[in-house]
Amino acid sequence: MIDKNSPLPIYYQIQEMIRKKIETGEWNPGDMLPSERIFSEDFDVSRMTVRQAVTELANEGVLMREKGKGTFVAEPKIEQPLQGLTSFTEDMKARGLEPGSTLIQYQLRTAPRKAAEALQIKPETKVYEIKRVRLADDVPMAYETTFINRELAGDIPEDVENRSIYSFLEQEKGVKIVDGEQTFEASLANTEEAERLAIEEGAPVLLIQRITYLEDGSPLEYVKSAYRGDRYKFTINMPR
Amino acid sequence: MIDKNSPLPIYYQIQEMIRKKIETGEWNPGDMLPSERIFSEDFDVSRMTVRQAVTELANEGVLMREKGKGTFVAEPKIEQPLQGLTSFTEDMKARGLEPGSTLIQYQLRTAPRKAAEALQIKPETKVYEIKRVRLADDVPMAYETTFINRELAGDIPEDVENRSIYSFLEQEKGVKIVDGEQTFEASLANTEEAERLAIEEGAPVLLIQRITYLEDGSPLEYVKSAYRGDRYKFTINMPR
DNA sequence: TAACATTAATGGTATAGACAACTATATTTC
DNA sequence: GAAATATAGTTGTCTATACCATTAATGTTA
Structure with missing residues (x-):
C-alpha cells in the first residue's frame, strides 16, 4: 500500500490513502483512525512521517485531532450559515x-x-x-x-x-x-x-x-x- | 529571546518572534530569512522545531519557501482590513x-x-x-x-x-x-x-x-x- | 457505593542526525 | 571565452527516540 521506492513522498502516499478511505466511505465521520503509533508500525515508517500526513489533513479540516483521545474523521463541513454574501x-x-x-x-x-x-x-x-x-x-x-x-x-x-x-x-x-x-x-x-x-x-x-x-x-x-x-x-x- | 522553560512551546515562540519582526518592519517583503540551520544554531534548538514554526507561517502565507534557495517574507496580502476578528x-x-x-x-x-x-x-x-x-x-x-x-x-x-x-x-x-x-x-x-x-x-x-x-x-x-x-x-x- | 489513585494509550513537543533534491556560485576543462 | 564540473548552501523528507499533557479505563480504598 505504501511504496518506499516511489518518487512520491511517503507522507503524501499516506495522506492520499487516508483521503481515499474517507471518500469511499470505508471510514466515516466520527470514526477513530488507527493511532499514530499503530500506523507507523503497520507501514514501518517513523511516527513523525505519519504525523506529517495527518497534520496536513487536520489543517484542511478533514481530520480532527484530540489530545489523549485520538484522531477522528471530521464531520463534513456544515455550511457557514450567513458566512459570505447572502441576498x-x-x-x-x-x-x-x-x-x-x-x-x-x-x-x-x-x-x-x-x-x-x-x-x-x-x-x-x-x-x-x-x-x-x-x-x-x-x-x-x-x-x-x-x-x-x-x-x-x-x-x-x-x-x-x-x-x-x-x-x-x-x-x-x-x-x-x-x-x-x-x-x-x-x-x-x-x-x-x-x-x-x-x-x-x-x-x-x-x-x-x-x-x-x-x-x-x-x-x-x-x-x-x-x-x-x-x-x-x-x-x-x-x-x- | 527564546525561553525554553516557558509553558509556551518553543516553535510557537519562534513563530511569534518571526511574526513580530515582520510586523515591526525589521524584516520586509522579499527579505530572506536566516536559513533553518542558522536559526536552529542561534537558538540552540533542533532544526525540526524551527521547521514547525516556519511551516505554519508558510501555510498562512506569511512566509514563502523555495527549495534550494531559502525562505522569504511574503508580499503582504492584498487587504482584508477588518476581515476576521478584531479587538x-x-x-x-x-x-x-x-x-x-x-x-x-x-x-x-x-x-x-x-x-x-x-x-x-x-x-x-x-x-x-x-x-x-x-x-x-x-x-x-x-x-x-x-x-x-x-x-x-x-x-x-x-x-x-x-x-x-x-x-x-x-x-x-x-x-x-x-x-x-x-x-x-x-x-x-x-x-x-x-x-x-x-x-x-x-x-x-x-x-x-x-x-x-x-x-x-x-x-x-x-x-x-x-x-x-x-x-x-x-x-x-x-x-x- | 463512591471517591480516589494507578495505569495505559493517545496526541503534542522536541532532539540529533541523515540523505535527497535543488540552486547558485566557483572552479576546472576544453 | 564557453561549457562542463565540482562545491557549498538551501529546503524537503525521513528516522528513531524521548518525554510531556490529557484522557479514559481500571483498580483500590474508604
Missing part, C-alpha cells in the same frame, strides 16, 4: 420566513455622487436605481435602495421585484459575484423610512451598506438598506 | 484613533443566564464579568460587557483595562482564539448606556454581540457592546 431572499429563507418585495421605484439614471464613488465610476455613467420594500411573511422588514452599474450587469428587467437579483445575474447573465464589503451602523428612522417600514419616526434602524464585486474586482452593486431595529438582527460567522 | 483596540488603531478604556466593573461571578447560554456552560460556572467604557481619542465610543469563561482563560489581572484582552490571552496564556460569531442590531440607548456614553437616552446605538471560540470550538468569551450610533460604523469584508 435578502436567501437570508429570510434561512430564517424560515417567506421573503417578499414591493417595488417602489425602478429607473435608469446617471449615478448620484455617493453611488458613483462606491462603484468607482464617473457620475455620468448610467446605473439602475431600484427602491424596494423588503417583506418577511408580508411584514415590512427593510427599505432598500440598489444601484447597479449597467455597463457591468447589462439590462435588468423590471420584474426583479420577486426574484433575487443575485441569482438573476448569475443564472441569466453569467456574472459572477465573488465578495463584498459591508458597513453596519445604527440610526433613527427618517420620515421616508418610517413610512415605508410602518414604524414610528425616530425608531431604531440598522443601516447596512454593501458593495459587491465581480471576480476581477470591479464594483458591481451598491446597496443601502434600512432594517427595522426591532425585528432584524444580523448574524455573521467569521472564520479567522 | 476594539486593533479596530481603533486601524482607524487612526487612540484607543482607551475605563474600567467600570471587574468581578468573578457565576454566569448569568444569557452568558451561560452563549458560553455553553452551567449557570454555576465562574466567569469574569468586565464592564468597560471604550474610548477613542478620549471620547466614549462603546459600552462593553465581557464575560469570559474562567475555566478556559485562567486568571485575568484587573489591569486589563488598557490592554487588549486578546493579545493578553494569546501572549501570556497561550490561548488561541480562532473564530467568532457576531450579531448586529440597532437599538436606542437605555439609561445606563446613555450615561456611560454621554449621549441622550433614546439616541441610536449599535448593539454588537460576539462569541469567540478556541481552536477546539469551545466558547471562550461573550461580549455585549453598545456603540454610539452617531460615531461608529462597522465595516467588514467578506471573501466568498
